[in-house]
Amino acid sequence: MQKPMDFRDFVEISPTARITRDTHGWRAKCLQRLVRLEMPVPKTVALSFQAVRAIAAGQPVEAAAILACFGPAPLVSVRPSAQETEWGGPSTVLNIGMNAQRHAELATTHGQEAATTLYLRFVQAYAIHVARLDPDPFMVGTVDEAALDAVLAAYEAEMEEPFPQDPLRQLAEVLRSMARAWEGTTARLLRQAKGAPAEAGLGLVVQGMALGIGRGVSGAGVIQFIDPVTGQPQVTGRYLGQSQGRDALADPDAALYLTRDPRGPSLEEVAPEIFADLIRFGQASRTRLREEMQIEFTVEAGQLFVIDAVKVARSSRAGVRIAVALAEDGIIAPEEAVLRVEPRALSELLHPQVDARAPRDRIARGIAASPGAAQGKLVFSSAAAQASAARGEPCILVRRETAPEDVRGMHAAAGVLTERGGITSHAAVIARGLGLPCVVGASGILVNPRDRVLRTPDGRRFGEGDVITIDGTRGEALAGAAEMLKPALDQAFRTLLGWADAVRDIGVRANADTPADAATARGFDAEGIGLCRTEHMFFEEGRLTVMREMIFADTREDRAAALDRLLPMQRDDFVRLFEIMAGLPVCIRLFDPPLHEFLPHDRDGMLELAEALDKPLSEVIRRVEALRETNPMLGMRGVRLGVTIPEIYEMQARAIFEAAIEVGRRGAAVVPEIMIPLVSAKREVELVKTRVDAVAAAVRTHQGAAFDYRLGVMVETPRAALRAGEIAQHCHFLSFGTNDLTQMTYGLSRDDAGRFMNAYVQLGVFPEDPFHILDAEGVGELLLIGAERGRAAVPNLLLSLCGEHGGNPESIAFCRQAGFDYVSCSPFRVPVARLAAAHLALADRPS
Ligand code: PEP
Ligand code: MG
DSSP states (O other): OOOOOOGGGEEEOOTTSOOOHHHHOHHHHHHHHHHHTTOOOOOEEEEOHHHHHHHHTTOOOOHHHHHHTTOSSOOEEEEEEESSGGGOOSOOEEEETOOHHHHHHHHHHHOHHHHHHHHHHHHHHIIIIISOOOSGGGOOSSOSHHHHHHHHHHHHHHHSSOOOOOHHHHHHHHHHHHHHHHHSHHHHHHHHHTTOOTTOOEEEEEEEOOOOSSSSSOEEEEEEEEOTTTOOEEEEEEEEESOOTTHHHHOTTTSBBSSOBTTBOBHHHHOHHHHHHHHHHHHHHHHHHOSOEEEEEEEETTEEEEEEEEEOOOOHHHHHHHHHHHHHTTSSOHHHHHHHSOGGGGHHHHSOEEOTTSOOOEEEEOEEEEOSEEEEEEEOSHHHHHHHHHTTOOEEEEESSOOGGGHHHHHHOSEEEESSOOTTSHHHHHHHHHTOOEEEOOTTOEEETTTTEEEOTTSOEEETTOEEEEETTTTEEEESOOOEEOOOOOHHHHHHHHHHHHHOOSEEEEEOOSHHHHHHHHHTTOSSEEEEEGGGGGGSTTTHHHHHHHHHOSSHHHHHHHHHHHHHHHHHHHHHHHHHHTTSOEEEEOOOSOGGGGSOOSHHHHHHHHHHHTOOHHHHHHHHHHHOOSSGGGSSOTHHHHHHSHHHHHHHHHHHHHHHHHHHHHSSOOOOEEEEOSOOSHHHHHHHHHHHHHHHHHHHHHHTOOOOOEEEEEEOSHHHHHTHHHHHTTOSEEEEOHHHHHHHHHTOOTTTTHHHHHHHHHTTSSSSOTTTSOOTTTHHHHHHHHHHHHHHHSTTOEEEEOSGGGGOHHHHHHHHHTTOSEEEEOGGGHHHHHHHHHHHHHHTSOO
16 A cells, blocks of 8 residues: 655745755745745745655645645645756646635635636636646636636536545645656656756645735736846836736736836835835845845735745846846855856857847758857858948858858858858858857758859748848848847956956967957957967968969979068068067967968959969969869878978968067067977978978077077877877977867868768767867867877977867866866857856865
């Protein structure tokens, strides 16, 4: 025989009752705190996780013992109380205990209409949530005796028994149904998606009803003391007479404002004492519960009751402001404020966003490659984007995929959408660097650049000039100009990150290629540049032709002449970067991409080039063909170019050193860091180092100036990681380029991965896109091997990660654990990285 539920499994909530979040859930604990603050909470009983589990498993419910706590003929409510608010729970049921007899009694004490409303509502809730009947027959429009009779009859017809009249049976059935709902597969999956463990428990709270419906001032409402979007102090909420629960929010037209409001009557005017009490309760809960709470209250015949309180739902920007204000008011410690803000949520503050409350007309869905939202007129080419920018018209650049020659167009665009590509595709990397909202791999759209038409999966057609919105945070493109929220880089944001910096123990630098990137990086307090990709500089106005001349040079002299023209341009680039970074370290990567990226791809472009170089078109075509590679990303690029055409690296080294001297003369000493890409063998480093050292010596002699520099290697081939011990002997630093390292470890092209990545992740082949979240097992093992072998050879070797993973909290945790000195990420991810690093440091502190 089953044992009846243990009496001790429920407890009346009092200031001293043994109630914890881990045994009875957040709501029970919160109500106890409100009781301790002497707020007028109706009598409440809490059932533990253990008790609810036993009920779900079929143990009889001691409804009589529970109801006995509430005196004679009680009406009660039951609400869920999971360990964390976000994990949800079954719907609340109000007015348990209503039956024909109570209906008749309440008709005399509270009036016929109130009594009928209460009974009708209970029958509806019970039928839908407990008996799980089809809601339709219970959705009656009016509240009168006839409607009540109709729902009672509908219940009887469906269940083949009259509506249960016994309050004990009613309560037992409500508790049983809520306990079982928690165990259902859908509910389980939903809460697990929000981080709940498989065995998460549910508590239930049974509370005496404050009716809110009846004679005198009666009603219900919610109040909070903060604007949920901005986080600024502001009383918001609604109150509705003759209502229960959250009815006031469902019927804003009929509801009263809380504070005086020109738009209509307010609770402050109608019931000033009640309003004053609510303000007092808000202040008390802020200081004593150390949180901004939304209070749910009921007024019964002029008497105020606090029914419930929940943490105010808030936008990310409000979350930052609330945490900082609580710490500044001495209510929580700064470290706690740091921990209260989820690092990823910060990126929402850095860019304009589509207002989540506004309607959205989605036309495409892809990979959220760079966060933030932008809107503008559609353009289909880089040239059109630049023309649009010149007219001062914001535009969205749409391409099948982007190539280096699109960079200028991307600079000019407000946002980017591509049909193909993954999270580390060209468009994604450049857009993140520029802080440009970007959606890539929008499968299903068809981009026709020739006709300048975009077709969407639902068959719509958008042409040049049509306005769309890019939501790079969600990975969506929307028709028209959606409603937007402005970025929020306010004082609260800066204060929070200042507190984060005070506790973190791993450095954060930025990947910055241009003066604009560098300025953004400094604005976000990056501790230097961890990766400056120099190749983008050669795409700038006036340089591309010189670059092409260099590539097409027939003799050493011709090449030297072209490089001599590029030298002052590069030097100026570096001067500006060094100036902006004002003495902070700047790590410059020598030229990396295959040369063909600088060449035109179509006949028109080749004709233009033939004219510019004054060469026959046939020769241009032949040379372009000769430079074409079958698999360029694994061909003649990176250090392989540096070894075979050493003049390019020599020119770059000279430009770096001369810039360092020039800026050093004017201010802080610059110690440039020079990084060699795509290394796989020690000898490559030796060859480049010999030449760079020779250039340094020549510049020192020529300029009569002393300077220091540091040489390092970008570890982005598996072999470089494995041979890090010997490679490190020639290096001051190793920086792991996890984009290429992931590509090469998996044998998976960065630019093509988007085609099947969704399927792979859905089928569980990869837990995540490894270009997005560092593959800690495979690529991570190479990082650990490289770090260990490198440091064994050179104990003070500087270690870092500069791939796109550098801004991810998971990768930062990995690097910190592995003893890396810093991570480097796109400028707009620097704040996220700073906060994530602080979280990790705080989590490691002894409690
Ligand atoms: C890398 O490969 O990780 C890297 C940072 O370099 P790029 O993305 O320029 O290849
Ligand atoms: Mg690389």
